[in-house]
Amino acid sequence: MNNSKISLILLCLALFTLGCNKEEQELQTTYDYSCLIINQGNLSEANGELSLLESNGEIKNQIYQTCNQWALASIIESGIEYKNNWILFCSNEDKIEIIDQQELKLQKSITGIPIPRYGTTTEDILYVTSVEDWTDDSSGKVYKINLKNGEILNKISLGNLPEGILYFENNIWIAADDTIYVLNEKSDQIIKKIPTGMNQLCAKHLITSENGMVWCSLTSHKEDGELILIDGDKMTIVQRNKIPHLSYEGHIVLSPNKENIYYLTSNSTIGAQNADGETKICKWNISAQTSQIVIDGVGFYGFNIHPKTEDIYTANVNGFITNSLFYLYDKNGKIIRSGDLVGVGACRFLFRH
Amino acid sequence: MKTTYIVREMHKWQSILLFVLVNFTASIASFATDSTSTLLEEIVITEEGQKKTEYSFSPQIKTDTTLKQALQHASLSEYVKGVSSVFLRENGNGMSSAISIRGTQASHTQVTWNGVSINSQTMGQVDFNLIPMFFIDDAEIHTGGNSALHGNGAIGGAIALTSQSAINQPLKLNIQASAGSYKNLFGGGNLRVGNKHVGSKTAIFYHQIKNDFKYNFRDQKQTQQNAAIENYGVLEELDFKIGSKGQISTKFWHTNMHREIQPMKQNNNNPLKYETIHDRTSRLIAQYKLYTPTALFFGLGWLNDYQKYKEDVISTNDLTARLYAEHCWQWNKAGKLSSKTGGEFHYIKPEANAYKAGTQDWRGSIYLHNLWEIKQWIAISGNFRKDFVYQTKIPFTPSAGLRISPIFSDSLSINIIANISKNIKVPTLNDRFWGDIDNRTLTPEEAFNIEVGIQHTLEKNFYKSQSSIMVYRNNVDNWILWLPRGNIWKPINVDEVLAKGAEINFSQTFTKKRQQHTQTLSYSINHTEVMKGFREMLPFVGQQIPLLPSHTANFLASGKLTHITYVLQGSYVGERHTSDIFDRLPHYFLLSIQVGYDFALSKKKENTHGYLHHLNLSLRGNNILNTEYETMPYKAMPGRNFLVSLKWTTEKQIRK
DSSP states (O other): OOHHHHHHHHHHHHHHHHHHHHHTTOOOOOOOEEEEEEEOOOTTTTOOEEEEEETTSOEEOSHHHHHHSSOOOSEEEEEEEETTEEEEEEETTTEEEEEETTTOOEEEEEEOOSSEEEEEEETTEEEEEEESOTTOGGGEEEEEEETTTOOEEEEEEOSSOEEEEEEETTEEEEEEBTEEEEEETTTOOEEEEEEOSOTTOEEEEEEEETTTEEEEEEEOSSSOEEEEEEETTTTEEEEEEEETTBOTTOOEEEOTTSSEEEEEEESSTTTOOSTTOEEEEEEEETTTTEEEEEEEEESEEEEEEOTTTOOEEEEEOGGGTSEEEEEEEOTTSOEEEEEEEEEETEEEEEOOO | OOOEEEEOSOOHHHHHHHHHHHHHHHHHHHHHSOTTOOOOSOEEEETTOSOGGGGSOOOEEOOOHHHHHHTTTSBHHHHHHHHSOOEEEESSTTSOEEEESTTOOGGGEEEEETTEEOSOTTTSSOOGGGSBGGGOSEEEEEESOOHHHHOTTTTSEEEEEEOOOOTTOOOEEEEEEEEEGGGEEEEEEEEEEEOSSEEEEEEEEEEEEOOOOEEEETTEEEEOOSOOEEEEEEEEEEEEEETTTEEEEEEEEEEEEEEEEOOOGGGTTOGGGOEEEEEEEEEEEEEEEEESSEEEEEEEEEEEEEEEETTEEEEEEEEEEEEEEEEEEESSSSOEEEEEEEEEEEEEEEEETTSOTTOOEEEEEEEEEEEEEEETTEEEEEEEEEEEETTBOOOEEEEEEEEEEEEEOSSEEEEEEEEEEEEEEOOOHHHHHSTTOOOTTOOOEEEEEEEEEEEEEEEETTEEEEEEEEEEEEEEEEEEEEEEETTEEEEEEEEEEEEEEEEEEEEEEEEETTEEEEEEEEEEEEEEEEEESOGGGGGGTTSOOTTOOSEEEEEEEEEEETTEEEEEEEEEEOOEEOSSTTOEEOOEEEEEEEEEEEEEOSOOOTTOOOEEEEEEEEEEEESTTOOOOOSSTTOOOOOSEEEEEEEEEEEEOOOO
């Protein structure tokens, strides 16, 4: 056998060995992290992804693809916690993905729901707001899904485009344009329509506070926003508060001590997407009915408040054009860490309860 | 074919205008030239006049006839990818195709058809899949910016598509039918006929492809849905000789393309995501040329682009007038000054729902090109252009070039070249008029391009080779990008973008009796980075901008051996970032092969007026390595596929 033949055989063996190593690389990994960062992604590239802020302070990016062999290939609209899982609401591919919190591996993928936006759960039932066509009000629906088997149990047409959704005292509350709908959990019937009273303002997000009250944010492309307080029993608006420059997304979070509501303001009514756009994270004191600026920043699109430490998690989304820069502040607005690169459009921050 | 006129004397009246404009340059030339030399009487002007490129020393990739013939069924996008290392980004197979020369964006390449810009007035760029190779006689690629020469938008380079006159051409009829994978069907015919006075070229084609290729996605075999394309076109070009020195030409182009928009891989089976787009292009130009010692040209044109996406229609009508004069002065055998001056005017009327009613635009430019071949070993070029755009201030754009030939002979020349230019891109109609946005503060993009390099040409007996190595640096100020600002997305000027890199091109041709073999090799390395004024690109500091490869390479071997023709194409595209710096599109290599056989159905006879008939049968294999690749995220591209073509040719034999 001449030298060239021996070389060829050795080369084949080397290639074979390399190929085997790749197969053996699949390892079980669990993650210890304090925050799951949802990077919404760039619309034209559908590169929504997840990042982790690990307990040791490290940031891990591209975590979905790392844990799941394939990329998500979607825009992640939002996410919620469900038992020991995360539920991700994804547009572009229009799917709802359930991944476990430990290994971040895909457990279930539910399809057939156009542009799922936000969701809430009651035991093993998921309610999702969905918008098939942003130009067609009649395409706004709420889907009811059995999380055990992924079956779509019902879809309820609203006649408006729904956004935030909240499970509260055996009813599902849905913020949709100029109306807040209340859907009975058992009958799947709309039992109440609460007009927000302001045609230019769209109802966006709902949270509960103490004493059976519901807060809703109203935002507009053209006007200042509002925070309205609704009596949960009577289902009537009992208080209206003007919030100048409330960001169009209208995301609101209740502080751990339930005394304040955090919100985001932006000079841009579509939501401070550009890197230099002035944005502020503020808090509304419920009892004093006054607001206070906590963080004066730029380029924020979303945020969340840690349920125990009250630390503020946010990011400059750089216009959703490139990677976001992650920022962490304490509850007084003092910066803890800044400028860490995460994925594209980091705007949802989820914590394990 | 080009006709050469030998002119015995100059007509003063035809030179006056040009003489005034180039007086300064000519004075310098006279001063530098031997004062005892006198103006030679015999001056040569070719029929086509001095081509634009001959006024600069920038690299150019000439038409590869074999590849052009092999891709008659395909688009300009396929041809450019085959002949150069220029990168084209396609939104799927046959979908919109955007060029990037030297790391610039698609609207930084100026594309002309017989001298008229065909870049979309609304978007500023050309979709290279809308241009059928069946209509193109010559396609030259010029890398390197030179707005003074090529006009608005030529920041990265230019592509000149030109037609050859049929005057004095014997009758030639081609009929081609092709069929291939994914229900790819092409049928076309062209007839070229001419005599001493009139020439005509007529071409018509129809093409459709179902594009139902298979690809892997998440370990599953998928069949591509909603990616069918149907297009057709007609071309008519007429040339009339007026006297011995004049010519009138009219050219009409009409193409129509209906495309299903190829969905992303993850939406392939979701009919809710299926969309279509319809493009229609009509162009009519008429021009008059007079080939006297001073060549004169006057042309009128109408260009209509129409696009319908969903219910949105956007179209433009562009009325254009062009005028130029060109002259050569020759003092001695080595020294020659060529000058060309002229201007053009555009009136553009867009029709788009997104524009305010009554939107219109006027544009014009005047220019002067000079090439001074001082001695055989040294030449300089100087080009100047001033553009005028309604309500927009446009800077003056000069360019200059130097060519030094330390070695020059009939067989071997080595040139050291340097070019420097200031280039511009005027904001497009969309940039200026889209929606209710007030974009009066938007300024034209301004680029400063400098390049140096070395070229060689060797020609000996049956062998010819050419090579060039160019290094360039292109600073673009006020680069226009659409970004979210306030309540809307709007175009903004980015302070500074730097594109730098190098290009290597090599080609060699062996020509012998009844055979010719050509090999070309090209490689580009590029780095384009936002330097200032675009905070969104902070994560990409020190990195190549998204979706643009740093490395591209291309290999092409083509030729003819008696009755056999062959083409072997290989192209490499390097890894690219997506908008997420942690995410990368992998590099890929594509290989295509085409082999054809020419059956002579009649024998060539001496001294007759008979007709020769040929039948050419060819088989083409694209992506024969079955490479999985994407140029845009999640847009599938086809694997190995084939095309069989039959081409009938009848040509009239010329009596010797």
